[in-house]
Amino acid sequence: MSSCDTCVVRNRAICSGLNDGEIGALNTLGRRRNVVAGEPLIWEDDDSLLVANVIEGVLKLTTSTEDGREQIVGVAYPSDFIGRPFGQTSSASVVALTDARVCVFSRNDFDRFAREHPGLEHKLLERTLAELDRTRSWMMLLGRKNASEKIATFLLEMSERLAESGCAPVLGPAKRFTLPFSRQQVADVLGLTIETVSRQFTKLKNDGVVELPTRRDVEIVDRPALVAMAG
Amino acid sequence: MSSCDTCVVRNRAICSGLNDGEIGALNTLGRRRNVVAGEPLIWEDDDSLLVANVIEGVLKLTTSTEDGREQIVGVAYPSDFIGRPFGQTSSASVVALTDARVCVFSRNDFDRFAREHPGLEHKLLERTLAELDRTRSWMMLLGRKNASEKIATFLLEMSERLAESGCAPVLGPAKRFTLPFSRQQVADVLGLTIETVSRQFTKLKNDGVVELPTRRDVEIVDRPALVAMAG
DNA sequence: CGGGTGCTTGACAGCTCTCAACTAGAGTGG
DNA sequence: CCACTCTAGTTGAGAGCTGTCAAGCACCCG
Numbered sequence: 001m002s003s004c005d006t007c008v009v010r011n012r013a014i015c016s017g018l019n020d021g022e023i024g025a026l027n028t029l030g031r032r033r034n035v036v037a038g039e040p041l042i043w044e045d046d047d048s049l050l051v052a053n054v055i056e057g058v059l060k061l062t063t064s065t066e067d068g069r070e071q072i073v074g075v076a077y078p079s080d081f082i083g084r085p086f087g088q089t090s091s092a093s094v095v096a097l098t099d100a101r102v103c104v105f106s107r108n109d110f111d112r113f114a115r116e117h118p119g120l121e122h123k124l125l126e127r128t129l130a131e132l133d134r135t136r137s138w139m140m141l142l143g144r145k146n147a148s149e150k151i152a153t154f155l156l157e158m159s160e161r162l163a164e165s166g167c168a169p170v171l172g173p174a175k176r177f178t179l180p181f182s183r184q185q186v187a188d189v190l191g192l193t194i195e196t197v198s199r200q201f202t203k204l205k206n207d208g209v210v211e212l213p214t215r216r217d218v219e220i221v222d223r224p225a226l227v228a229m230a231g
Numbered sequence: 232m233s234s235c236d237t238c239v240v241r242n243r244a245i246c247s248g249l250n251d252g253e254i255g256a257l258n259t260l261g262r263r264r265n266v267v268a269g270e271p272l273i274w275e276d277d278d279s280l281l282v283a284n285v286i287e288g289v290l291k292l293t294t295s296t297e298d299g300r301e302q303i304v305g306v307a308y309p310s311d312f313i314g315r316p317f318g319q320t321s322s323a324s325v326v327a328l329t330d331a332r333v334c335v336f337s338r339n340d341f342d343r344f345a346r347e348h349p350g351l352e353h354k355l356l357e358r359t360l361a362e363l364d365r366t367r368s369w370m371m372l373l374g375r376k377n378a379s380e381k382i383a384t385f386l387l388e389m390s391e392r393l394a395e396s397g398c399a400p401v402l403g404p405a406k407r408f409t410l411p412f413s414r415q416q417v418a419d420v421l422g423l424t425i426e427t428v429s430r431q432f433t434k435l436k437n438d439g440v441v442e443l444p445t446r447r448d449v450e451i452v453d454r455p456a457l458v459a460m461a462g
Numbered sequence: 463c464g465g466g467t468g469c470t471t472g473a474c475a476g477c478t479c480t481c482a483a484c485t486a487g488a489g490t491g492g
Numbered sequence: 493c494c495a496c497t498c499t500a501g502t503t504g505a506g507a508g509c510t511g512t513c514a515a516g517c518a519c520c521c522g
């Protein structure tokens with residue numbers, strides 16, 4: 001009995017293209033690993049030794065300048081694939097934002113297996129193309145949107161991404177959700193400072209667009225306003 | 232005799248994974264097309280009807296907001312692949328910056344052919360992963376760098392990308408090159424305004440870091456200074 | 463030579479960053 | 493249970509960078 005049989009992302013992750021025999025073979029290469037919030041999984045510019053599927057939790061992908069500025073370049077949710085197959089080094093660090101569970105493979109093992117299983121490579125390709133689309137739309141945000149547009153866009157994306165990861169059938173975007181980000185991390189996603197993020201959150205609250213019951217919880221009160229602000 | 236036989240990017244584009252028979256089959260699906268500078272090839276949010284390989288020239292990938300702000304999210308050089316296979320719509324418009332020659336396929340034809348030829352999909356996967364890496368490092372630039380860092384990074388990247396596309400063995404980055412971008416387009420790449428770009432160029436010239444013999448030509452005089460500025 | 467486009471330069475405003483002080487909340491130990 | 497500490501977040505004042513608006517310049521083309 002392989003652990004993949006009970007995997008909650010079995011039908012959503014790139015593994016979904018594999019039959020039972022293939023899953024069994026892949027299972028012998030991978031292993032489960034728990035990562036606590038704040039713990040790194042992959043280092044930027046490291047020899048990229050491992051790749052992984054996210055089973056549970058949220059992780060951030062970041063790049064940094066030498067002088068310590070950080071930019072979050074991606075966020076991985078359950079069923080997402082992380083790491084850099086077919087390349088020598090990773091271009092981003094991966095750090096858990098929440099306690100997370102991942103299914104890790106050595107890069108070499110994964111590369112070899114993938115080359116022998118076109119169905120897996122195809123799933124990975126579709127996922128990578130979708131991620132590239134998302135990343136490009138984020139470039140628009142970083143390059144051309146002002147602070148309030150960035151915050152509005154961010155909250156709308158969060159309400160969608162966090163709704164998807166639930167097991168229940170998708171009922172549209174979540175009205176209320178818990179951010180997996182600190183204020184600083186929100187700033188690192190949006191290319192802003194923590195103070196600007198804080199001020200924008202306060203403004204949205206004062207304007208009655210959102211409620212912020214705790215530091216991490218968000219309730220969208222006036223979604224149309226948020227959509228209008230997102231630009 | 233297929234036109235692929237004489238294709239200058241035959242050994243660099245995703246086609247390089249195919250044998251002669253496969254190339255012949257692919258050749259029957261595609262056709263050459265010339266695009267003049269300024270002419271669009273793919274519209275954003277359009278039903279993505281075609282994909283293509285760039286043979287010659289440079290094209291921009293852009294996304295826009297409703298109110299007309301534009302962000303260049305990618306640049307395609309010879310041997311690069313453009314378009315969005317395995318998806319309904321394209322997330323970016325593609326417009327030629329210079330006169331260009333491309334090898335176009337209907338998306339459906341290409342999708343079908345790719346699924347039957349894992350070697351091609353693998354090449355496309357490697358290319359997409361590399362493009363994602365590049366895009367992510369550009370996010371760092373957009374989110375966290377100031378105007379002079381952006382300009383310096385841009386010029387260094389240009390000197391590398393434009394050197395690669397030549398036929399001669401790569402001799403390292405070009406010292407002198409012709410920008411395929413207008414000032415406005417440079418601004419659209421970097422998330423700046425045309426005025427800020429112009430001022431930064433003037434400053435680099437006055438500081439003796441670059442020379443600007445014409446509007447489009449750049450000669451890097453003091454590369455170390457540029458590297459130091461890039462952050 | 464004149465017109466047009468693209469680029470440069472200047473003056474100024476405004477947004478976001480920086481620096482600093484303060485507050486709220488979570489965790490700890492008495 | 494409460495005081496204490498520590499961190500995360502908020503708020504304020506001011507500066508600086510980049511954007512905006514406007515004018516002028518330079519190059520390309522007929």
